[in-house]
Amino acid sequence: MENLYIKNVLNAPDILLDADNHILEIKGESYPENAREFFSPVVSWIREYVNQLKDQQVTVNIELKYFNSSTAKILFNIFNMLDKEAGKGKRIFINWIYDKRNLNAVEYGEDFKEDIEFAVFTLVPKEYSA
Amino acid sequence: MHNGGNMIFDDEDQLIAHVENVLKDENHIKNPLYKEYAALFNGYKRLYKQFSRILKISDRQQIELKESREKISRCNYELMREIQERKRIEEELKLANAELERMASIDGLTQVANRRFFDEYIRIQWTSMFRKKSPLSLIMCDIDFFKKFNDTYGHAAGDECLKQVANALQRSVMRPIDLVARYGGEEFCVVLPDTDCNGAYFVAKRIHSEIGQLRLNHLQVKQPITISIGFSWKLPCKGSSPECLLAEADQALYQAKMQGRNRIIAYHDLQQTTYGIESCN
Numbered sequence: 001m002e003n004l005y006i007k008n009v010l011n012a013p014d015i016l017l018d019a020d021n022h023i024l025e026i027k028g029e030s031y032p033e034n035a036r037e038f039f040s041p042v043v044s045w046i047r048e049y050v051n052q053l054k055d056q057q058v059t060v061n062i063e064l065k066y067f068n069s070s071t072a073k074i075l076f077n078i079f080n081m082l083d084k085e086a087g088k089g090k091r092i093f094i095n096w097i098y099d100k101r102n103l104n105a106v107e108y109g110e111d112f113k114e115d116i117e118f119a120v121f122t123l124v125p126k127e128y129s130a
Numbered sequence: 131m132h133n134g135g136n137m138i139f140d141d142e143d144q145l146i147a148h149v150e151n152v153l154k155d156e157n158h159i160k161n162p163l164y165k166e167y168a169a170l171f172n173g174y175k176r177l178y179k180q181f182s183r184i185l186k187i188s189d190r191q192q193i194e195l196k197e198s199r200e201k202i203s204r205c206n207y208e209l210m211r212e213i214q215e216r217k218r219i220e221e222e223l224k225l226a227n228a229e230l231e232r233m234a235s236i237d238g239l240t241q242v243a244n245r246r247f248f249d250e251y252i253r254i255q256w257t258s259m260f261r262k263k264s265p266l267s268l269i270m271c272d273i274d275f276f277k278k279f280n281d282t283y284g285h286a287a288g289d290e291c292l293k294q295v296a297n298a299l300q301r302s303v304m305r306p307i308d309l310v311a312r313y314g315g316e317e318f319c320v321v322l323p324d325t326d327c328n329g330a331y332f333v334a335k336r337i338h339s340e341i342g343q344l345r346l347n348h349l350q351v352k353q354p355i356t357i358s359i360g361f362s363w364k365l366p367c368k369g370s371s372p373e374c375l376l377a378e379a380d381q382a383l384y385q386a387k388m389q390g391r392n393r394i395i396a397y398h399d400l401q402q403t404t405y406g407i408e409s410c411n
Contacts, residue, residue: 069187069188072187072188073184076183076184080176104190104194107190108187108190111183111186112183
């Protein structure tokens, strides 16, 4: 399966979907003009990827400094999709990477975590320089 | 709750409670669309939950935004105050510096220019007159018998006398460019740019007349105060310095003293009428 990289789109996060190493990353700030349109290939890719997934361990890193409500809705969809697969026994580890100094950022992660039943969802504090 | 076949609920919770009850009813399980109905209902419940969470996240983001906006405006306000305070201090410093400058160039007792400022000023005017090809005049005055005055009436009266003389000199000059300075002790100088011998003589006479009107009765001083005046003028030329003008005015003043004080002597008159005096000095 081909990897999917999306970078340098205005107000959109960097997307690194690496099927070879089983690492899926969404990084940066996310408030694209049309979030559904932007994330549509991302969601499709992930759907296809998890369908063909066997017993490999998958790491999903979400590192968003800022995201809008449309992005939040799409994240819920992606997490639901991953959690459903985890429910079938696939080994999916989701890391919610947040700014250690931002007290709200950890709560955003907790909001997403509440929905997760089967995947391993970890809140990872990160120290940003300046 | 039934409204012409349409069911209307007060809120989502009421709708969910109602549908949950319907789904529990065993009679409905046989319904051919039961599975789709249940899936739709579960999808609805999930969407409703997500919607509530997104609202929560969005609310928190709004608070975050509001707080950072308030923080920025607070910082802005503090910065503005800091800038104003700095401006105020800068202004104060400027005033203090100007006052220091003034103090450094003013004679404390008489409030006319001091020797330091005079030296600088005559040099500047000398250069300026050289450029303009215009004459520069210098008047030198010395209070007559000042030492005796001090001994007789005391130092307080002496100081008062110096102040009065300085004031009289200041009253005698008309243009801002003219400078009255205390040259030292009881000696004063007046720098007159753009002034030839006629102009200088005119000012010298006015000084003499102003001094003549001085009375220090309140200090029990009976005798009138008099001064001796010597002046000279020059057209600055290349390679010359104001020292020669100073020397000439000083010589004229010396002559005024020698000839009995309380009089005006012009250096150029000295050259014609009392030729050979220089060798006596």
